[in-house]
Amino acid sequence: MNKQTGDISETFRNKCREANLKITPQRMIIFESLVDDKGHPSADIVFQRVRKKIPNVSFDTINRTLLSFVDMGLLKVVEGYGRPKRFDPDTESHHHFQCTRCNKIIDFCDKALDAIEVPKDIKNRFTVTGKKVVVEGLCDSCRK
Ligand SMILES: [Zn+2]
Numbered sequence: 001m002n003k004q005t006g007d008i009s010e011t012f013r014n015k016c017r018e019a020n021l022k023i024t025p026q027r028m029i030i031f032e033s034l035v036d037d038k039g040h041p042s043a044d045i046v047f048q049r050v051r052k053k054i055p056n057v058s059f060d061t062i063n064r065t066l067l068s069f070v071d072m073g074l075l076k077v078v079e080g081y082g083r084p085k086r087f088d089p090d091t092e093s094h095h096h097f098q099c100t101r102c103n104k105i106i107d108f109c110d111k112a113l114d115a116i117e118v119p120k121d122i123k124n125r126f127t128v129t130g131k132k133v134v135v136e137g138l139c140d141s142c143r144k
């Protein structure tokens with residue numbers, strides 16, 4: 001299901017307003033370059049895309065902007081086990097299958113996994129703000 005460009009800019013504008021972040025055409029282009037991307041792109045992939053529209057943009061600017069989007073709740077970070085961070089425009093609760101060979105990250109939903117209880121000693125020691133299950137293995141193209 002593709003979101004209409006109008007909806008995207010609407011969500012984006014509201015979030016920026018909430019976070020007191022100035023809405024600039026550059027930030028808009030960066031956001032639009034990954035909002036419909038189910039592939040959990042890295043900052044470098046976003047950089048390659050945005051550079052086609054804004055030739056003089058720096059990697060650092062892209063990286064900083066993506067991290068500020070994460071702070072605003074527009075994106076989530078998918079930790080990459082020492083590999084570059086990957087960004088997820090889907091901020092609803094879901095889980096990931098990660099291919100250990102090609103690093104592909106595939107979304108899936110599962111009610112039973114959503115309902116997993118956090119162990120008591122973890123709850124007592126830390127403030128838990130979220131949980132996710134990562135399933136690892138070989139994706140269908142790597143399995144061949
Ligand atoms: Zn794979």
Ligand SMILES: [Zn+2]
Pocket residue numbers: 040088090094095096106107
């Ligand atoms: Zn995801």
